[in-house]
Amino acid sequence: MPTLLLIGDREVIYDPRVAIGRATRLIPRIEVAIIPNASHFLTFDQSESVDARVLDFLKQ
Amino acid sequence: MKNLFEAATVEEVKERVARLRPDSDRLWGKMNPAQALAHCSAAMEMAVGEKLPRRILIGRLLGRLAKKSMIVNEKPMPRNAGTDKSLVVTDERDFVAERQRLSEFIDRFAAGGPGVCTKHPHFFFGPLTPLEWAALMYQHLDHHLRQFRV
Numbered sequence: 001m002p003t004l005l006l007i008g009d010r011e012v013i014y015d016p017r018v019a020i021g022r023a024t025r026l027i028p029r030i031e032v033a034i035i036p037n038a039s040h041f042l043t044f045d046q047s048e049s050v051d052a053r054v055l056d057f058l059k060q
Numbered sequence: 061m062k063n064l065f066e067a068a069t070v071e072e073v074k075e076r077v078a079r080l081r082p083d084s085d086r087l088w089g090k091m092n093p094a095q096a097l098a099h100c101s102a103a104m105e106m107a108v109g110e111k112l113p114r115r116i117l118i119g120r121l122l123g124r125l126a127k128k129s130m131i132v133n134e135k136p137m138p139r140n141a142g143t144d145k146s147l148v149v150t151d152e153r154d155f156v157a158e159r160q161r162l163s164e165f166i167d168r169f170a171a172g173g174p175g176v177c178t179k180h181p182h183f184f185f186g187p188l189t190p191l192e193w194a195a196l197m198y199q200h201l202d203h204h205l206r207q208f209r210v
Binding site for chain 2: 041043044045047050051053055
């Protein structure tokens with residue numbers, strides 16, 4: 001199943017590089033993106049770009 | 061639902077706002093008391109339709125569930141909850157001026173009653189009735205007053 005992983009570049013709850021490394025190792029067909037100027041609450045911080053990415057992904 | 065259309069609740073909130081100090085201790089978050097007051101006024105601007113943030117996707121997916129938990133069942137807002145960018149206050153604000161502005165906004169909201177509330181959907185929770193707006197505004201003020209131990 002295709003999976004989209006979005007992580008804010010200001011994430012502090014976990015290390016984004018570690019999370020992305022683990023996810024890409026464990027989840028086949030994963031698409032990853034770092035969202036600029038976004039914290040853990042990327043869906044609020046950068047709602048326009050996150051919403052657009054999710055909708056584009058769902059259209060694929 | 062405890063809400064800002066109730067005179068006793070309005071008095072309670074205004075008394076707590078009056079007890080807030082420019083140097084009140086913060087339990088969580090990044091805003092100082094003056095910024096939090098300005099943020100609460102911005103939320104009330106949204107409630108009366110003077111700010112119209114667009115609905116966000118995560119709200120379309122989870123907003124209805126969160127509304128039931130937070131507004132209907134009165135579960136307190138979680139610490140460090142996210143908010144719309146248009147409601148974020150990062151510049152320095154004058155504490156006395158912001159406290160006065162918020163106090164006047166609370167009075168205006170309460171006096172206006174259900175007719176003062178916007179029909180524009182909340183950016184996260186979606187469409188709200190006037191009573192739900194009034195309950196949410198109480199919850200939001202309570203959240204930020206608790207943030208500073210008031």
